Amino acid sequence: MSILEAFRVAWQAMLTHKLRSFLTMLGIIIGVGAVVGMLAIGDGYQLFIEREFNKIGVGVFYVNPDVDSRNTDETLRPQLRADDVAAIMRPGAAPAVEFVALELNRSGTVSAGGPRYLFGIKGVTPNFFQIGDTSLGDGRYFTEAEELTNARVAVIGDGVAKTLFGDIYQAVGQRISLNGVQFEVIGVSTTKQSGLAGALGRFSSPSEQVYVPYLTARDRLFRNNVTSRVDVSSMTVKARSVPEIEAAIRQVTEVLRQEHRLTYQANDFRVTNPQQASEQFKQITTGFSAFLGTIGGISLLVGGIGIMNIMLVSVAQRTKEIGLRKAVGARRRDIMWQFLIEAVVLCLAGGALGIGLGYLFSFGGSYILYTLSEDPTVKASVSLSSIIMATSISAGIGIFFGLFPAMRAARLDPIRALRNE
Numbered sequence: 001m002s003i004l005e006a007f008r009v010a011w012q013a014m015l016t017h018k019l020r021s022f023l024t025m026l027g028i029i030i031g032v033g034a035v036v037g038m039l040a041i042g043d044g045y046q047l048f049i050e051r052e053f054n055k056i057g058v059g060v061f062y063v064n065p066d067v068d069s070r071n072t073d074e075t076l077r078p079q080l081r082a083d084d085v086a087a088i089m090r091p092g093a094a095p096a097v098e099f100v101a102l103e104l105n106r107s108g109t110v111s112a113g114g115p116r117y118l119f120g121i122k123g124v125t126p127n128f129f130q131i132g133d134t135s136l137g138d139g140r141y142f143t144e145a146e147e148l149t150n151a152r153v154a155v156i157g158d159g160v161a162k163t164l165f166g167d168i169y170q171a172v173g174q175r176i177s178l179n180g181v182q183f184e185v186i187g188v189s190t191t192k193q194s195g196l197a198g199a200l201g202r203f204s205s206p207s208e209q210v211y212v213p214y215l216t217a218r219d220r221l222f223r224n225n226v227t228s229r230v231d232v233s234s235m236t237v238k239a240r241s242v243p244e245i246e247a248a249i250r251q252v253t254e255v256l257r258q259e260h261r262l263t264y265q266a267n268d269f270r271v272t273n274p275q276q277a278s279e280q281f282k283q284i285t286t287g288f289s290a291f292l293g294t295i296g297g298i299s300l301l302v303g304g305i306g307i308m309n310i311m312l313v314s315v316a317q318r319t320k321e322i323g324l325r326k327a328v329g330a331r332r333r334d335i336m337w338q339f340l341i342e343a344v345v346l347c348l349a350g351g352a353l354g355i356g357l358g359y360l361f362s363f364g365g366s367y368i369l370y371t372l373s374e375d376p377t378v379k380a381s382v383s384l385s386s387i388i389m390a391t392s393i394s395a396g397i398g399i400f401f402g403l404f405p406a407m408r409a410a411r412l413d414p415i416r417a418l419r420n421e
Contacts, residue, residue, distance in 0.1 A: 028354060101235070333410070
């Protein structure tokens with residue numbers, strides 16, 4: 001019997017006992033589906049994590065005025081000032097740092113001649129808008145010159161624009177009042193908040209923010225809400241490259257400790273590195289993949305045992321057929337190939353159905369990822385490599401678990417086989 005003929009006979013035998021074959025393949029179907037779906041969802045989730053961190057900013061870290069609550073030195077107080085930026089950017093002080101953006105975050109009443117609303121007001125330096133995935137719906141950002149002259153100009157979030165003016169394209173050129181001080185709207189930001197911002201302690205939505213020059217916020221709007229030790233809510237430090245983040249953190253820490261005259265004391269500021277959060281999320285992804293992989297592996301093992309069991313039953317049921325084939329000249333290897341191919345066909349058919357199940361899992365994963373990111377381009381997708389791997393696993397299981405029943409059939413004595421009742 002040729003190999004093609006053996007495949008035809010195996011396929012016909014499987015179709016003859018459809019329900020039995022399906023139940024036999026069920027473990028393979030679930031296992032392959034879990035593996036394919038796991039890889040698809042894992043790849044999609046990794047893409048989601050990368051895009052979310054791109055929104056936050058590539059190669060950045062944050063410095064905030066804060067004291068470790070576990071610190072036993074009760075005299076230590078938080079300290080972080082705008083003057084620290086000059087020390088950081090001093091030639092040779094922190095060569096791994098590209099620039100530092102300042103933030104002064106407060107809330108205040110905002111109106112456009114009508115009702116008053118409470119929104120976040122964020123005083124920022126112009127380079128703040130160079131960080132992360134920022135977008136401008138209309139108008140422009142303020143300049144360095146406007147920053148240095150304490151200009152009363154503002155860039156508002158699209159949520160603020162819709163609340164005050166009904167549309168983002170009606171806002172530019174309008175006058176708004178921030179805590180009773182008049183400002184001109186020069187731009188509308190349509191930047192979306194990263195889904196991972198909360199993990200970094202940055203809960204304010206860009207849509208609900210009003211951005212004004214940092215010096216204007218510090219010296220005009222909130223001069224009574226800053227102190228000689230703290231006049232900055234946050235520094236966003238941009239490293240020259242991603243590999244230099246750790247070096248930039250060390251250099252900034254050393255400069256700030258020198259400026260704050262710290263010797264043996266703990267830091268009176270806190271450094272947050274998004275790269276560490278990224279690694280944590282990757283560990284979560286790896287754990288999730290390992291969990292699904294374990295389920296898939298157990299299902300494949302159970303499916304393989306089921307294949308072996310049903311093939312042993314098939315050998316017992318077809319003993320006379322085996323004896324007759326041997327009596328008319330069939331060799332041992334012919335019998336072994338026949339049953340081995342039947343096991344492989346069962347596994348390949350189960351693998352094909354499992355790939356279809358993996359596609360269903362990926363559709364569910366795509367819906368979850370879309371819910372998280374609201375980005376239709378972030379989705380779980382079944383790759384060609386996962387299909388090739390699933391097919392190889394299915395064939396391998398068929399060979400491994402089908403080999404023993406095939407060898408048992410090949411070793412049957414033809415005379416005893418013909419006498420079998």
